[in-house]
Amino acid sequence: MVWLPTLHGRRCRWTDCPTRLDTLSSGRIMTKTKRQRAMPANKSRAKQVPPDHLRRRGEPPSAHVETGLLSAIERLLRDGRRFGALSVEELAREAGIGRATFYLYFRNKGELITHLMQQLTREVEVSAGDWFRDAGEVDHQTLRRALHGIVGTFRRHQGILAAASDTAATDPQIETAYRAMMDRLCQLSRQAVRQVDHSGRGTGVDPDRLADLLTWFIALYCARFIADHDDAEIARLIDLFVHVAGRSIFQDPAAASS
Amino acid sequence: MVWLPTLHGRRCRWTDCPTRLDTLSSGRIMTKTKRQRAMPANKSRAKQVPPDHLRRRGEPPSAHVETGLLSAIERLLRDGRRFGALSVEELAREAGIGRATFYLYFRNKGELITHLMQQLTREVEVSAGDWFRDAGEVDHQTLRRALHGIVGTFRRHQGILAAASDTAATDPQIETAYRAMMDRLCQLSRQAVRQVDHSGRGTGVDPDRLADLLTWFIALYCARFIADHDDAEIARLIDLFVHVAGRSIFQDPAAASS
Incomplete structure (x- = not known):
């Protein structure tokens, strides 16, 4: 329902973004550095955020990522969850994308919103x-x-x-x-x-x-x-x-x- | 400013409550029981809440307590504080009353609001x-x-x-x-x-x-x-x-x- 065409019969702009995610090698992003492999699990997880030279912030996320995250937020809020209490991990999981993909485009939840x-x-x-x-x-x-x-x-x-x-x-x-x-x-x-x-x-x-x-x-x-x-x-x-x-x-x- | 008469020249009802606090023996409320005296300071503080048979919940607080708490909330919010982050202790201190007096009338901040x-x-x-x-x-x-x-x-x-x-x-x-x-x-x-x-x-x-x-x-x-x-x-x-x-x-x- 969220991604219907607009009332004027034009395709919704939100779905018109080029699918940039298709061009990515997700393996490159997820590969751990030697230092990351040596870290405890929770510290290592934080390092899944790609370094700035790999990030595509400022570029529009693919329609897949965008609609996935939007639908995820909508579902979680409908289930009575509060946005402030949602973690990026939970949002990404609900959207069916990896944390690394999330951080490829957004620094945090606030930037997504x-x-x-x-x-x-x-x-x-x-x-x-x-x-x-x-x-x-x-x-x-x-x-x-x-x-x-x-x-x-x-x-x-x-x-x-x-x-x-x-x-x-x-x-x-x-x-x-x-x-x-x-x-x-x-x-x-x-x-x-x-x-x-x-x-x-x-x-x-x-x-x-x-x-x-x-x-x-x-x-x-x-x-x-x-x-x-x-x-x-x-x-x-x-x-x-x-x-x-x-x-x-x-x-x-x-x-x-x- | 908060407690001015209404626009119609009638005294504001908020200040018309009987000053019930005057009739209280504050000593009676503040006196610690043997068990309280034996407690560590922070636990003892929690016990300043008067037991239910001493509480006057349901009775209107005195004008002194009510206007004091209201002015305190207004000042603290004007200073950029968020209501959710204020403790009862801070509210009471700002209002110039004791925690015990606060709890005499209100179970918590929510009840005050x-x-x-x-x-x-x-x-x-x-x-x-x-x-x-x-x-x-x-x-x-x-x-x-x-x-x-x-x-x-x-x-x-x-x-x-x-x-x-x-x-x-x-x-x-x-x-x-x-x-x-x-x-x-x-x-x-x-x-x-x-x-x-x-x-x-x-x-x-x-x-x-x-x-x-x-x-x-x-x-x-x-x-x-x-x-x-x-x-x-x-x-x-x-x-x-x-x-x-x-x-x-x-x-x-x-x-x-x-």
């Missing part, structure tokens, strides 16, 4: 369609489609949202990643609400502040509740979001509710 | 004025006064809100207390929005769902951001809340914005 949050941000941006597109249409219909897309994307990736909100308070790296996502979504919302305002259909309220407030309202609410909602509740929730955001942004309430 | 959340709920209820009063006025002016009161109360007690949201994810007792507050506030909001609906001034949207959504929007936003806002930002925030809630609840947007 940062990467996944960046992908989520891009997916939300695409799923919001014209409402978030510079010089796109900004009417009630595009707002409704945008909220449909955004809520759908948040819902598909609720595991990452939960992991981010679970650990943002205690992990500055994840707080930064979550904040970067929200900054981007606020920026896109501001652009849309400003356009409504410039066209004379706005409510006369500071468009930037209003856009920020509505964006945070929806993101905070989704992070907290979306996992509990079934399809019917999600449909009602989107209707309510359209009602509240539409009437707050557009002067003409009749059109906003249509 | 539960108590403070219950007080906060009652204070929010009072500070919202007519909007939350059964058969009270439900027009745009009472909505504005209610949001002014609610945001002011959340702001005065941001330390508890922060502590609750800091620990709710990991502490079922605090999650229950936070949930109880939100259930009560949603119930009061539903009552108000239903009245607007019955009077024919509503927007035709399910009043209960709309009330719940707006209540959670505002509470989640305040829990996350209110500590960062200065007076001018708070005033603008209340205006925005009035704009969004007013236009969502009332059919007539011109009146809602007035």
Whole structure:
């Protein structure tokens, strides 16, 4: 379910990364040095992290690694586990990859979440369609489609949202990643609400502040509740979001509710 | 600042509790038993918790104890400490009371927060004025006064809100207390929005769902951001809340914005 195509029939970007893992010789990475072989087991395990000149950090992980890790996080969180309590070893095992493969791309769990949050941000941006597109249409219909897309994307990736909100308070790296996502979504919302305002259909309220407030309202609410909602509740929730955001942004309430 | 009278000029209920501590013989509580005297220091310290027949749990703590503990939490959180990392000993020391006095009323930190959340709920209820009063006025002016009161109360007690949201994810007792507050506030909001609906001034949207959504929007936003806002930002925030809630609840947007 997590890796379905987007609502607009385009392939999800997350699965479009080149499969770089195929080009790797995993044997080279796993081969122990003489010093590692001499170490006690637990110290040796820590040394499975490839040295920096072998690491591919900054390069996108293969779709296999990325989807595997994402699905692993989602499953473990659904089973009631907390992201903060998961070890890299457990994540890798659940994802069916080796620890060394994990460390090939990510220094730690925080870096993984940062990467996944960046992908989520891009997916939300695409799923919001014209409402978030510079010089796109900004009417009630595009707002409704945008909220449909955004809520759908948040819902598909609720595991990452939960992991981010679970650990943002205690992990500055994840707080930064979550904040970067929200900054981007606020920026896109501001652009849309400003356009409504410039066209004379706005409510006369500071468009930037209003856009920020509505964006945070929806993101905070989704992070907290979306996992509990079934399809019917999600449909009602989107209707309510359209009602509240539409009437707050557009002067003409009749059109906003249509 | 924390213990100012409410916005309506009434004394804050939190300070109206009888000063029961005055009636206590602290010597009786602190006197060690023969067994305690024989214990090593750290075990002996744990035994400062009064036995159940001496404890006053269920009775309201004195204003001195309550305000002391609340101010202590607020100071420690302002200093960047996390509620989950504070010990009862540290809280009691910061509040200028003994550990034994703390345990006279509260079994643990969670029970303290539960108590403070219950007080906060009652204070929010009072500070919202007519909007939350059964058969009270439900027009745009009472909505504005209610949001002014609610945001002011959340702001005065941001330390508890922060502590609750800091620990709710990991502490079922605090999650229950936070949930109880939100259930009560949603119930009061539903009552108000239903009245607007019955009077024919509503927007035709399910009043209960709309009330719940707006209540959670505002509470989640305040829990996350209110500590960062200065007076001018708070005033603008209340205006925005009035704009969004007013236009969502009332059919007539011109009146809602007035």
